[in-house]
Amino acid sequence: MSRSYLFIPGDVPRMLQNLDVFEADAVIIDFEDSVAEHEKDEARNLTRTFLKRHNFDTPSIYVRINSTDVFEHCQKDIQALEDLPIEGIVLPKASLASLKVLEKLLPRPINIIGILETPEVFFEVLTLAKYPWMKGFILGAEDLTKTLNISRTVAGSELLYARSQMIFAAAAASIEAIDTPYTDVKNIPGLITDIQTSKALGATAKASIHPNHVRYINEYFTPSQVEINEAKRIVVMAEKNASMRFSLDGKMIDKPVIERAHNLLEKAKKYGVL
């Protein structure tokens, strides 16, 4: 139930040292794209040493490993993470085939967040969502748009299909749908538009590649007072109606709506606004 997932490079001591001060609900320590080929070992060693010494209640710690396409790195990444207190791993270029490779490397079940960043994955996304260790998806829009040879826009219409596919599959499997990072780091109005778009489509959280984006993501993914009040009314009415089906302000309320209201209040409580 995290709102924000912040990527930080695994080979930068200053970022690791401060991973708990950026107010991200979850931090993804990166071994993949932000770490140069010759720094991969450094990132593994540094992260391992750091997490052996420092244990965090918050934020939740994930590590983005290298994809199974680069098997040697992927294998070394998994080995480096053994017995570290992490919440799970983030798998780039997620696919059913990559999960099969990963299963053989992992010594035990672990939470996985898959990055959807290839066109092919959208043809198997529901099956992937229902994979038992899968806890969420992140949309990898940069790689995806690169493969499609299209540009990203502020309106984000080019991502509508991919975002919706991810969100539908995640919702069907009750896992997290984490929207893609916004990469125009200094464009805060653009970031806000992007957050609003993803939230409106049903994303449950958003990833970021810059700590300065986290507070905006948290703000928009925290239930608003209007949403909280509405949820409270639904829950109160539900307690009074044994049928779990009733009308409120002329709108039909049934079980999924009541469950959503409960979830929203739980989220509001978790983030200190209830």
Next chain:
Amino acid sequence: MKKYTNLTKLLNDLPLKDGMNLSFHHHLRNGDGVINLVLEQIEILGYKDLLLSPSAIFPSYTGILKLLQQDRVKHITTNYLNGPVANFLAQHGKPSSLKMQTHGGRARAIIESENKIDIAFIAAPCVDHKGRVSGLYGPSACGSLGYAMEDLKHASVKILITDHYVEHLDDSQVKDVDIDAVLVLDSIGDARGIVSGTTTITSDPIGVMIAKNASKLIETLGLIKPGFTFQSGAGGVSLRVTDFLKSYMEKHNIKASYFSGGITKYHVEMLEKGLVEKLYDVQCFDLDAIQSLKRNPQHYAISANDYANPSNPNRVTKGLDIVILGATEVDINFNVNVTTDSYNTIIGGSGGHADTASDAFVSIIVSPLLKARTSVVKEHVNTITTSGKHIDCIVTERGIAINPLRQDLLEKLKHSSLDIVSIETLMERAYSYTGVPESTTYKGKPFGVVEDRDGTTIDTLHKKE
């Protein structure tokens, strides 16, 4: 007032002698050409046992270094220094070589004849035939001349040195002063070094977190209310706090009474948006501030005396509600060091640090708790620049410590969601990353003192070993 166009001729006419106290100001910052020109001639003329009183010493002030190397400087009084002169003093300083004052303390000492200036050599961006002077015009415009004004009023001999001599100047920044001479030169400085152009709001994530915490603290303490007064430095984090305040003031339709100190384009923007009534400017940090001082009657150039002289009951700092300041080190007694690093290298000095911290209703230090691999909060600071009794809050990315002397603030914060901890806890949080530092400093022989604004010595400066 006699007019000269030749420095040597001017110096020949002055009552120069060994042991004289010569003063300069630092408004032209690292672009100042006057101090080096004058001291190079003094060197040629062979004077010795000199007392020098520049308001600050920047790395480009190598004229001082040459005299130091020849052992012809007996003593330096200044408010801030770094670079080669600072390094030389820390390595070779003799007893009583250096006194470091505050901006307000310097003005007080000059006015009260504690520091008697024999000759003030004042870089003056614009001068007219009657000796009226302004920092607003000419190729070396620097804006306010706040730190030069007491020198011009109280020195025995007052010399203006300009590269922009005009027939008539309407708006002199220094009034009722009899200037002894004006020297007109082709150039008194390098404009590129006069305004730094580096006054930008930080976007460093840690700096942003610290500024956010400081802003929340100010909000929670209820300090942002109509007519409040505020000062922040030109550092990136301080400016980010100012930016957060701006958003809050716009949202809640609050107008401040005045901002003071060093002024930047961000302060000017708030004046022009009607978010603050007045700017009291002792030093312009950028071109926007200089332009604003020219055109906006609510933007006032003030002297160091009016700004922070502790003996002046009407000083601006006395009315401050909030001041945001930086720190190199803070100790568990809230003492702050902005003067030396842990190897006794002189890296700055008080400037207005102690002046504003002493006077403001709430003084707030903003600093990363961890700088590189060391903790900013430690058991003892290497040098006390500002006494802990004047520091109220330490705001870091890993928590906020409130001075136990300020029970009123602690009471107001009792139910806040801010991460308020003891200063010892802040130190322990830092040490959990850095380990407990070994005491690395061997203190060599003392060569200077840090003076509080009232003239009392608060710490001693030691040679590097």
